[in-house]
Amino acid sequence: MGRRKPNETMRLLVATFIGIVLGFFLGVSFPTLSLTKLNLPSSLFPSIDLTYIEDKYSGLSTQALLNAWSSLQGKDGSAAEINEFNESRIWVPTNPRGAERLPPGIIASESDFYLRRLWGSPDEDLKMRPKYLVTFTVGYEQRKNIDAAIKKFSEDFTIVLFHYDGRTTEWDEYEWSKNAIHISAPKQTKWWYAKRFLHPDIVAAYDYIFIWDEDLGVEHFNAEKYLRLVKKHGLEISQPGLEPNNGLTWQMTKRREDSEVHKDTEEKPGWCSDPHLPPCAGFVEIMAPVFSRNAWRCVWHMIQNDLVHGWGLDFALRRCVEPAHEKIGVVDAQWIVHQSVPSLGNQVRPKALIALGLSFIDMVFTSLSFKSCQGKAESGKAPWEGVRERCRKEWRMFQERMSSAERAYYVSLGIDPPNSTTAR
Known part of the structure; x- marks a missing residue:
């Protein structure tokens, strides 16, 4: 190849410098970039989970990377030093969700209702558990x-x-x-x-x-x-x-x-x-x-x-x-x-329900709903009637949700759903 002319070499250097500057300021202006929103072809990354990468490194903002780069200024920028920076950041995928940045030894994933004192040594708070x-x-x-x-x-x-x-x-x-x-x-x-x-x-x-x-x-x-x-x-x-x-x-x-x-x-x-x-x-x-x-x-x-x-x-x-x-x-x-105490909003006793001419299932809902919710008289209906209707509606909704969820599960496995036995 022939030798480049001086003016062509200068134009190439200027273009490269301008590209670096523009790239730097674009990175600062857009500190967060979602890999999952780029719609990259899966054929380019056949074995890489972009969601995992995004979750794992979401805490490293552009500013953090700039700070890391600044901390390396004056050093030789070797691979060992960069690896030391990466390894110093805690990330434990086996920790509970949201606690990956914590060392496992500090995690308290469960709690209790034990009452604690506001004074003294914590390990002496509980006489019994x-x-x-x-x-x-x-x-x-x-x-x-x-x-x-x-x-x-x-x-x-x-x-x-x-x-x-x-x-x-x-x-x-x-x-x-x-x-x-x-x-x-x-x-x-x-x-x-x-x-x-x-x-x-x-x-x-x-x-x-x-x-x-x-x-x-x-x-x-x-x-x-x-x-x-x-x-x-x-x-x-x-x-x-x-x-x-x-x-x-x-x-x-x-x-x-x-x-x-x-x-x-x-x-x-x-x-x-x-x-x-x-x-x-x-x-x-x-x-x-x-x-x-x-x-x-x-x-x-x-x-x-x-x-x-x-x-x-x-x-x-x-x-x-x-x-x-x-x-x-x-x-x-x-x-x-x-005891079937009607403590919440109505004083009709279960024995009185028979006189109302209710069916068996209506009496079940009505007699058991008093203690479950405080009813409210609406549209000319007594409080217990509104509670009864809500109970019946919830029963149907729960049964339908369970049946639908079961059916969707079996369909996802490619097998015929068995007969639903959610309720009588």
């Missing part, structure tokens, strides 16, 4: 009933009260209340509270979680004896048996006098498509359920944010344990009475 958690969704009018219930739970239980009426300080008349956790939000149900305050990583310190209503008679119940039977019979999800003559809806939850625990029953003809499916097996009601830590982790994820009554959830609990007909059951030897 309760192994179990019991929650009640309460109104102040039911304080005497709750006081009687909580006395059935030992110091090995952390107590959490969810207040739907906003009255929390009044409970200080009870000594145990001063060591309880009080959470208040107006006119909410226990499943609304459970979804927002009982995340599995919050209650991970507890072996079993009781999520109970406020209208339960506990004269024949002892929590410690109850848990011994739960462990003995391998129950992951359970409830105490119900006194047959008070507030009974399903045969499955009816107390039996001749057994410690039962796991199945016979219902009316046509109610159970399979003897191992709800409500004949793998079934407890949502008024007084008890979950193991592992079962609750699954159930919490299944609770829907907008379906606050929880209707239909009891028919789906079986999905969280396997085999459900062996690990879900009713403890007969420790039993309770469902």
Whole structure:
């Protein structure tokens, strides 16, 4: 090749310099560049996950790179020095999501409800660590009933009260209340509270979680004896048996006098498509359920944010344990009475519902909905009617969502969906 002319060489140098300057200022002006938004052909990077690269290095802004470059000024800029800079930045992909920049030894991925002091040494705060958690969704009018219930739970239980009426300080008349956790939000149900305050990583310190209503008679119940039977019979999800003559809806939850625990029953003809499916097996009601830590982790994820009554959830609990007909059951030897107290917004008693000419399923929804939500009279309808309609709507919505999710899952695998058994 012939030698370049001096003026051509000068033009080339000037163009190169201008390109470098422009590139520098463009980089400063656009500090963040999303690789995933460039729509680069996958054939160019067949084995590179651009999303992973973007997530991993998103914290290195242009300014940070400039600072790093400045710190290397005056050095020889060797590969060893650059590698030393990269390795000094913590990034642990196996850490919990969002904590990749932390050294593993400092991460506290779980929490608890243990009360701490504001003074002294932290390692001396707790004289004991309760192994179990019991929650009640309460109104102040039911304080005497709750006081009687909580006395059935030992110091090995952390107590959490969810207040739907906003009255929390009044409970200080009870000594145990001063060591309880009080959470208040107006006119909410226990499943609304459970979804927002009982995340599995919050209650991970507890072996079993009781999520109970406020209208339960506990004269024949002892929590410690109850848990011994739960462990003995391998129950992951359970409830105490119900006194047959008070507030009974399903045969499955009816107390039996001749057994410690039962796991199945016979219902009316046509109610159970399979003897191992709800409500004949793998079934407890949502008024007084008890979950193991592992079962609750699954159930919490299944609770829907907008379906606050929880209707239909009891028919789906079986999905969280396997085999459900062996690990879900009713403890007969420790039993309770469902008082069906209409404490939230209406004073129609369940016995009076028969006089209203309601169907069986309407009576189920109506009699059980009083304690679940404070109703409101609208469009000429009584408060209990609005609650009943909401309960029925939620039941249908939950069933449809579960069926749709199951169907989509099986379709994604290229197989025919089995018949849905979400609810009766």
